[in-house]
Amino acid sequence: MRAPVNGSASRAPADTWEHATATGNGRQGALCWGRPESGLRLTVSHERLFLPLHPPLDPPDTARILPRLRDLLDTGHYAEAAARVCRLAADDEPAYAETVWIDPLVGAATLTVTTHRPGPVRDHRRTVDTATGLVTQEWRDAAGDVRVEVFVSRPADAVVVRLSATGGFAGQVTLAPVDGVPPRPVETTVDGLELAARFPHATWPGALTGYRVRCRVSGADVDGPVLRSDAVLVVRTLLPGDPDPDPDPAVDFDALLAAHTAEHGELMGRVCLDLAADPADRAAPTEDLLAAPVGPALVERLFDAGRYLIVSSSGTLPPTLQGVWSGTWTPAWSSGYTLDGNLPAAVAALLPTGTPELMLPLFDLLDAVRDDLRRNARRLYGADGLLTPVHLSTHGRQNHFGPVWCQTFWTAGAAWLARLYVDHWRYTGDRDFLARRAWPFLRETAAFYLDFVPVRDGTARFTPSYSPENAPASTGAQACVDATMDVAVTRDLLTNLLAVAAELGVDDPDASRWRELLTALPPYRVADGALAEWCHPDLTDRPAHRHASHLWPLWYEPDPAITGDPVLRAGAVEAVRRRLAWWAGADSDEMAYGLTQLGLAAAALGLADEAYACVERMARLYWRPSLVPTHNRDALFNVDIAGGLPAVVAAMLVRGAHGRLDLLPALPAAWPRGRVTGLAVRGAVTVRELRWAPGTVEAVLWSAGGARLVVGAPPGLRFEGAPAPPGRGFEGAPAPPGRGFEGAPAMDLTLPAGVSVPLRAVDT
Structure with missing residues (x-):
């Protein structure tokens, strides 16, 4: 067959x-x-x-008890703070006595x-x-x-x-x-x-x-x-x-x-x-490939299958947990849009694989619920701006939470989504989109943080805070303060706001406040050798967990505060490896898209073996012969890694960030030769073709509007006919051992508009 x-x-x-x-x-x-x-x-x-299950409910009015919640959190009563929200909500609205699903x-x-x-x-x-x-x-x-x-x-x-x-x-x-x-x-x-x-x-x-x-x-x-x-x-x-x-x-x-x-x-x-x-493996039935050790044929097939599922489930709305498909009245987690990981994973490959128009349904969805997001911010925290819920389908109100899953404390959603707006512009070069859609969303999202985040003794405090679904080992409560994710998304949002204002020539009256908050953000923290999931020193890490939200600064454009600091960079490497060690355990039967998070972080750090381990585990354990992936091992029809696996593979082959494009930044030994066409990178550049074999890499770059960038070759290779100045590493970081890309030979390149530019790198 x-x-x-x-x-x-x-x-x-x-x-x-x-x-x-x-x-x-x-x-x-x-x-x-x-x-x-x-x-x-x-x-x-x-x-x-x-x-329809029930009318949308007003979010709980926790703004009126916010000082009390902060007192509880500041004095270490984390679980009590989460329970206090639930009691208040149920007192005001009896429907909140039970979990309210979308x-x-x-x-x-x-x-x-x-x-x-x-x-x-x-x-x-x-x-x-x-x-x-x-x-x-x-x-x-x-x-x-x-x-x-x-x-x-x-x-x-x-x-x-x-x-x-x-x-x-x-x-x-x-x-x-x-x-x-x-x-x-x-x-x-x-x-x-x-x-x-x-x-x-x-x-x-x-x-x-x-x-x-x-x-x-x-x-x-x-x-x-x-x-x-x-x-x-x-x-x-x-x-x-x-x-x-x-x-x-x-x-x-x-x-x-x-x-x-x-x-x-x-x-x-x-x-x-x-x-x-x-060729024989390419022709094999899928169940035979899944039963054998993961090889190039299976990765090719799943890369293609994942893209197929996301393309096929992107319409006027983005893919839900199950794409556009359902065969039941009671799907897991209501099969809506879960914003603290699942939806971003599902759409993660749309820009790198050259289908930016399929991102627009996500932005349309956010437009449709914008008033609800404003209502969340006002009711929950007395703030202007936008606050997204974790779960969303027919409305955007924060109705789903509980004393353990204290999701009213998760404030990172809109800032995370703001990165997707910025990336849409950076991949496409569409300034009209930037001005009409991205800028208003970023600005209104920042308005929330200006109201919500207090600055004490010169340091911003995220209280309450939430690192999706994990709890510090020292407290056992998901309610927390100063989650690294909250700091990272706010840092990214404010940095991008200032850059977009400069791009558009806008002299915004809030710009000074953005800079002040950006300066006041707490620094990332390394604890026991690893990047910490919470910036607060009293909250200790629990690496045995499916989420890796503290690695968010590495999923898109790696944060220079991490990649440019040897201590933080080493801590991020160790954080990736500790999570992977847990995943390798026999009991780690968990959500597949956590491997997408680890894989993107590993690729950003140039960790080829670790990135490949994520791809290999996704491919081996989370796909069925139907070519549809699952949420857990052979359980729950789910499309998260249909977007996540291609995104990690693309990040291993091409990485574009901060005006730099690196070829094969995390190429594993399992793929010694190959070819990919059509990958896109930030700067509105398309890698029309990338070929590699031992000792040789060839690429053809193209940009509709022209571009200037630094192009990096893999370690050990040098571009023919071009100078290779030493030390042109990513954000000035030292060259890591192995197959990392920081510090690799690089050259400055100008791409004329609409002209294909071939490059060739060979053994030095």
């Missing part, structure tokens, strides 16, 4: 929707699963089909296809072609070959299915709600191949009141639900207000697929990774 040229083939059947093969157009999704003997199933979904993304319906053909079934396989989005199930029976093909058309905004067989398809098609019991009553009716659902409890303004699923059959001999010939099905999930186009009298499957491929394939084709894998 051979895999498609792009994608995967698998012999393994999928008996649940969580093991399904996925296809989507960003707005609608389809999960293909089941068996020919018992019925093939197609579970359809819609990006905006969030089941509205969940739910499946719309399941279409079941059963065949009326002579058995037995043999040679069953399923494939996904990531270049086209076509998912196929095929098998043989006593009468010949049977084939079921599915894709979700971008131009037509519909799921399209073709049923074909030797001698003509014979079978039955039925439509039903997804399995399970909804958490709120849902009234559904099915009339043939049309399903209507109503949410009678959703009576508050803006609530989704229901949806429809409509399946039309074309080109078939139909007797009710029975098909007596080959057929094409067109399935649409429609929410109130969605256009409902009249079906064409005849549907041309191949023409629809060609039109979809032109759009989808162009997005996928912007980047191509070739790690010189063995």
